[in-house]
Amino acid sequence: MQIADILKPEAVKTIASCTSKKRLFHDLGELAETSYDLKSAEVIEALIEREGLGPTGVGxxxxxxxxxxxxxxxxxxIFLRLEKPLNFDSVDRQPVDLVFxxxxxxxxxxxxxxxxxxxxxxxxxxxTCTKLRANSDPATLHTILTEAQSSQAA
Structure with missing residues (x-):
């Protein structure tokens, strides 16, 4: 399995501002609907339910x-790069700006x-994270993510 197998180029986006974790889940749901033909409301509900088990902010x-x-x-x-980091209740209490x-x-x-x-x-x-944070173009972000794995495998 490779990143390119699970991440379509159209499922990568930069968001200027996101005000809450719930709003972020809405953005993810909308992108899941447009990129993968999934029902936005079901994606949002599933993400909120999973997040209730414990935060997925890994630090x-x-x-x-x-x-x-x-x-x-x-x-x-789905990959989102947030231009303004968001409080995500991460394990290290740091705000999040890269969401996969x-x-x-x-x-x-x-x-x-x-x-x-x-x-x-x-x-x-x-x-890889440094490159992701230095770029905002979705096509470039997709390339960084898909090429990161092949360079790690070498």
Missing amino acids: HGIALPHARLAGATAVQG CLIAPECAGVDHLKALALVSRTMRDSA
């Missing part, structure tokens, strides 16, 4: 919200975990 300005959804047919990713969301089918099993591990490894790379 260093990164959040990895994820949820399982009956309407999903495969593991699908995963939506998986309810029956995804190990594929969901593999995708989460892949995204986590990619986002742990400080050089």
